[in-house]
Amino acid sequence: GAVVSQHPSWVICKSGTSVKIECRSLDFQATTMFWYRQFPKQSLMLMATSNEGSKATYEQGVEKDKFLINHASLTLSTLTVTSAHPEDSSFYICSARGGYGNEQYFGPGTRLTVT
Amino acid sequence: TQLLEQSPQFLSIQEGENLTVYCNSSSVFSSLQWYRQEPGEGPVLLVTVVTGGEVKKLKRLTFQFGDARKDSSLHITAAQPGDTGLYLCAGVGTSYDKVIFGPGTSLSVIP
Numbered sequence A: 001g002a003v004v005s006q007h008p009s010w011v012i013c014k015s016g017t018s019v020k021i022e023c024r025s026l027d028f029q030a031t032t033m034f035w036y037r038q039f040p041k042q043s044l045m046l047m048a049t050s051n052e053g054s055k056a057t058y059e060q061g062v063e064k065d066k067f068l069i070n071h072a073s074l075t076l077s078t079l080t081v082t083s084a085h086p087e088d089s090s091f092y093i094c095s096a097r098g099g100y101g102n103e104q105y106f107g108p109g110t111r112l113t114v115t
Numbered sequence B: 001t002q003l004l005e006q007s008p009q010f011l012s013i014q015e016g017e018n019l020t021v022y023c024n025s026s027s028v029f030s031s032l033q034w035y036r037q038e039p040g041e042g043p044v045l046l047v048t049v050v051t052g053g054e055v056k057k058l059k060r061l062t063f064q065f066g067d068a069r070k071d072s073s074l075h076i077t078a079a080q081p082g083d084t085g086l087y088l089c090a091g092v093g094t095s096y097d098k099v100i101f102g103p104g105t106s107l108s109v110i111p
Helices: none
Strands: A004-007 A010-013 A019-025 A030-038 A044-051 A067-073 A076-081 A090-098 A103-106 A110-114 B004-007 B010-014 B019-025 B031-037 B044-049 B055-058 B061-065 B071-076 B085-092 B099-101 B105-110
Touching (some): A044 B099, B044 B061
Antiparallel strands (some): A019 A076, A030 A090
């Protein structure tokens, strides 16, 4: 099946710094990529949808200036958490849609801890 | 806004028992999906149901899509400890633009 990777798998950063998370579709071209956030013992909350070459569409309540999304190619999307704060600590999961059947495939997630 | 509800939120059962998890919404979805997620990992797709009234089986798991395409159920027969995890239902919007997740059902199967 289609594979989606994320890098890094976990990251610890200091409050006030920025962190970039990469999402790659390894064996298919992803026309659309999605970014989710998941807090402990909760479900996945959609943050934004990005299409290659265009600006991301953010869900209500998600700050677009804080969570910068770039979808520069059909196989790579990045999420940059700017000026991170401890409350941004969470599990960030991307998914990519494309390939035969236009299915959506999820990455393994990135654990962000802001100290 | 399309919202999904799941019940129960938590479920702890003995190995060998049967269980059913429900997913409900007031909205119509083009399809519903069921995922299983283990701690620290991304969700893994179990099944997609598309047609109202559809029933799909995956070994000991049976999935059903309601006739009105607003609800779904997951039934597990003879649960095993390996079934432990977070089960998430997700609705695919009628415009196929995004997938919205329900709150999840945390299942624990005790040996």
